[in-house]
Amino acid sequence: MKVTQKELALVQDLYLLQVDLQQKLQSGVQDPKERKEARKQAKEFSAMLQQVDWRCMGGEDVLQSLRETEQEVMQKLR
Numbered sequence: 001m002k003v004t005q006k007e008l009a010l011v012q013d014l015y016l017l018q019v020d021l022q023q024k025l026q027s028g029v030q031d032p033k034e035r036k037e038a039r040k041q042a043k044e045f046s047a048m049l050q051q052v053d054w055r056c057m058g059g060e061d062v063l064q065s066l067r068e069t070e071q072e073v074m075q076k077l078r
Helices: 004-026 032-051 060-077
Strands: none
Touching: 004 032, 004 060, 032 060
C-alpha cells in the first residue's frame, strides 16, 4: 500500500484535534463560547474519522480507540 501525503496529513490533523479536544474537556469547557468551539471540533473530528484510512495510523485498534474517544467527547459535551 502506498500512503500519500494527503492521507498522512489527515491522520496528523486527526491526532492534533484529538489532543486539543481532550485538553478542552479536561479544563471543563464551562464557557459557552468554548463549549460551542468544542462541539464544532467534535463534529470535525467525527467527519475526519469517517475519512481516515486505518492502515495509515497503525492499525484498526488505533482507529477503534479514536472512535471510543469520539463517543466520550460527545457524551461530555451533552
